[in-house]
Amino acid sequence: MNIHFKAKFPLSEIKKRKMTMWRYRESIPIENDENIVSFDEGFTPLLSISVQGKAIWVKQDHLFQSGSYKDRGASVLVSHLKEIGVDRVVEDSSGNAGAAVAAYCAKAGVKCDIFVEERISPAKILQITAYGAKIHKVHGLREEAAKAVLDETEKKYYASHVYNPYFLQGTKTFAYEVAEQLGWKAPDVVILPVGNGTLLLGTYIGFVELFKAKIVEKIPKIVAVQALNCAPLATAFSKGDDAKIDAKKTIAEGIAIMRPIRAKQILDAVKKTSGHFITVKENEIIQSSTWLAKKGYHAEPTAAATFAGVQKYVGKMNTNELIISTVTGHGLKHTEVDLSFTRW
Numbered sequence: 001m002n003i004h005f006k007a008k009f010p011l012s013e014i015k016k017r018k019m020t021m022w023r024y025r026e027s028i029p030i031e032n033d034e035n036i037v038s039f040d041e042g043f044t045p046l047l048s049i050s051v052q053g054k055a056i057w058v059k060q061d062h063l064f065q066s067g068s069y070k071d072r073g074a075s076v077l078v079s080h081l082k083e084i085g086v087d088r089v090v091e092d093s094s095g096n097a098g099a100a101v102a103a104y105c106a107k108a109g110v111k112c113d114i115f116v117e118e119r120i121s122p123a124k125i126l127q128i129t130a131y132g133a134k135i136h137k138v139h140g141l142r143e144e145a146a147k148a149v150l151d152e153t154e155k156k157y158y159a160s161h162v163y164n165p166y167f168l169q170g171t172k173t174f175a176y177e178v179a180e181q182l183g184w185k186a187p188d189v190v191i192l193p194v195g196n197g198t199l200l201l202g203t204y205i206g207f208v209e210l211f212k213a214k215i216v217e218k219i220p221k222i223v224a225v226q227a228l229n230c231a232p233l234a235t236a237f238s239k240g241d242d243a244k245i246d247a248k249k250t251i252a253e254g255i256a257i258m259r260p261i262r263a264k265q266i267l268d269a270v271k272k273t274s275g276h277f278i279t280v281k282e283n284e285i286i287q288s289s290t291w292l293a294k295k296g297y298h299a300e301p302t303a304a305a306t307f308a309g310v311q312k313y314v315g316k317m318n319t320n321e322l323i324i325s326t327v328t329g330h331g332l333k334h335t336e337v338d339l340s341f342t343r344w
């Protein structure tokens with residue numbers, strides 16, 4: 001399911017409002033202001049990082065209340081829950097979506113059960129339970145957690161960051177903020193990590209809306225980064241939908257999605273923008289993580305994977321393009337795994 005309505009951007013009004021993602025109020029489909037569940041999130045800094053001598057603009061989306069960009073989606077999704085009067089939800093997640101939904105449910109007073117696969121980062125489990133949500137560990141992979149949660153949804157509302165279209169109505173604010181921070185224009189390229197595509201699709205929806213409203217002149221090329229060890233979308237993009245993939249474990253747990261439900265939509269968005277996929281190896285992800293940290297950015301491995309992709313993109317293209325990327329998740333979410341890697 002997707003939501004279709006006409007986004008509006010009254011720029012002079014928007015400029016007067018607080019610097020949060022809710023300043024684009026007319027474009028977020030929540031009817032009553034009283035239902036908004038917000039920590040004044042968003043409008044994250046857009047900073048320049050030099051990659052092989054080229055300036056890349058990087059949104060600091062690890063600086064959200066729960067430490068990842070997923071708060072964009074959770075804020076709108078939980079506001080919607082309030083609007084329709086839901087007081088109990090279930091969600092399944094590889095970690096960050098669960099943490100984000102749990103944080104916003106805590107604020108809204110909504111009871112929350114989160115299903116996770118057994119092996120997710122202990123720091124994320126700790127974070128989810130700290131917010132008061134109940135954790136259900138499911139044996140096996142991420143897909144098993146998704147199956148287990150479906151059995152529960154007969155009794156409780158399924159606050160899924162993947163299926164529920166309100167989540168994308170939040171993640172699309174990434175595009176609005178980028179455009180505003182560039183002086184109401186679109187960049188040439190946006191390089192994003194992709195697993196289930198909640199950031200990628202949100203970004204695409206956001207730029208399409210800005211383009212239709214004639215706020216920006218084009219929709220940027222979307223370049224999507226996947227871990228080589230789990231790259232179903234990159235494989236389908238280059239070899240077709242039926243291509244067989246052989247997935248292995250990856251340190252980029254946030255994008256380790258074997259069967260992304262919105263695969264077709266994601267492939268379409270990348271194709272329509274003349275974008276492409278980049279895959280990155282485990283050692284490249286770890287190197288990127290160290291490289292970012294040495295510049296003062298402590299990113300979790302999933303977020304560092306993006307920069308292994310940025311390095312490859314910049315290395316190949318001798319380009320004057322205006323490139324945007326983002327740090328999607330905070331390094332503190334992965335502390336115990338990093339400790340076992342010993343960087344020093």
Ligand SMILES: *Cc1c(COP(=O)(O)O)cnc(C)c1O
Nearest residue numbers: 096194195196197198254328329
């Ligand atoms: C969820 C997540 C992603 C990828 O999001 P998808 O919706 O699965 O494409 C990237 N980085 C981090 C840190 C995440 O938590």
